Amino acid sequence: MDLGLKGKVAVVTASSRGLGRAVAEALAAEGAKLALCSRNTDAVGSAAREIKEKYGVEVYSAPCDVEDGIRIGDFAAEVLDRFGAVHILFANAGGPPPGTIADFAPADFEKAVDLNLLSVIKLVHAFLPAIKQQGWGRIIASTSITVKQPAPNLALSNVARVGVVAFMKTLAGELAPFNITCNTVAPGYIMTDRVESLIKNKSVKDGLTYEAAGREITAGIPAGRIGSPEEFGALVACLASERAGYITGETILIDGGAYRGLM
Numbered sequence: 001m002d003l004g005l006k007g008k009v010a011v012v013t014a015s016s017r018g019l020g021r022a023v024a025e026a027l028a029a030e031g032a033k034l035a036l037c038s039r040n041t042d043a044v045g046s047a048a049r050e051i052k053e054k055y056g057v058e059v060y061s062a063p064c065d066v067e068d069g070i071r072i073g074d075f076a077a078e079v080l081d082r083f084g085a086v087h088i089l090f091a092n093a094g095g096p097p098p099g100t101i102a103d104f105a106p107a108d109f110e111k112a113v114d115l116n117l118l119s120v121i122k123l124v125h126a127f128l129p130a131i132k133q134q135g136w137g138r139i140i141a142s143t144s145i146t147v148k149q150p151a152p153n154l155a156l157s158n159v160a161r162v163g164v165v166a167f168m169k170t171l172a173g174e175l176a177p178f179n180i181t182c183n184t185v186a187p188g189y190i191m192t193d194r195v196e197s198l199i200k201n202k203s204v205k206d207g208l209t210y211e212a213a214g215r216e217i218t219a220g221i222p223a224g225r226i227g228s229p230e231e232f233g234a235l236v237a238c239l240a241s242e243r244a245g246y247i248t249g250e251t252i253l254i255d256g257g258a259y260r261g262l263m
């Protein structure tokens with residue numbers, strides 16, 4: 001099926017590795033042009049070179065910390081300068097450290113809100129005018145299963161991310177008349193460097209081997225396994241596609257059945 005993404009310009013943040021990188025690859029495989037960023041210039045630069053070589057699409061990359069609204073504004077200007085248009089925004093960031101409520105001071109919660117809520121708001125504000133100009137757009141925010149079901153030992157994630165769902169739902173209503181869809185994706189466990197380090201953290205905390213900690217995690221997933229970044233990338237490419245034009249305001253889990261609630 002042609003997803004209708006050939007030649008579209010997609011901004012994918014926090015994309016030097018992990019989920020962002022998987023999304024960048026899935027969109028590049030459909031022929032989209034990419035603007036990538038992460039904090040580390042070399043890491044995002046080499047991701048961009050590898051993707052360009054593998055898929056033959058135009059890729060721009062630059063350092064940008066998504067907590068820094070001024071830098072995001074400059075990055076948006078650079079992207080417009082390079083491509084003249086933006087159609088798709090995948091708003092992604094790094095994750096906050098693991099721990100319980102008692103482990104963190106109020107300032108840690110503030111930092112997590114900066115990273116995982118305000119970054120989405122800043123990215124939308126910076127890129128929306130360009131997306132609106134196209135009369136077609138896709139805005140997809142990445143959160144976590146924690147927006148539906150708090151995860152043990154991920155207090156910062158549990159608290160900081162839920163506002164993204166409210167922001168995206170509100171935005172979806174406001175932008176539907178402009179032919180722009182706004183959706184949120186909520187991954188459970190997808191195998192990336194971050195999940196590897198969460199498994200390591202659990203193994204130390206619970207006095208388990210790395211393998212045993214991994215088994216305890218997969219025991220809570222009906223699919224019996226951790227998801228792959230490619231599966232995550234495919235979901236985002238579907239939502240970004242021409243075909244998904246009537247899906248908006250949704251929060252879509254990708255978790256192998258780990259979420260136990262009804263709605």
Ligand SMILES: NC(=O)c1ccc[n+]([C@@H]2O[C@H](COP(=O)([O-])OP(=O)(O)OC[C@H]3O[C@@H](n4cnc5c(N)ncnc54)[C@H](OP(=O)(O)O)[C@@H]3O)[C@@H](O)[C@H]2O)c1
Pocket residue numbers: 013014015016017018019020037038039040041043044064065066067092093094095096115142143144145186187188189190191192193194195
């Ligand atoms: N993997 C999962 O199963 C899972 C599940 C639920 C939620 N999540 C969330 O999804 C997001 C991505 O997770 P991941 O597994 O892909 O993590 P990852 O493997 O650690 O990759 C994180 C990526 O984000 C970039 N990054 C980190 N902080 C940034 C910032 N302030 N500004 C710009 N880029 C930044 C990193 O590059 P630089 O170091 O160069 O900045 C890297 O490219 C995180 O918020 C994570 O908590 C992941």
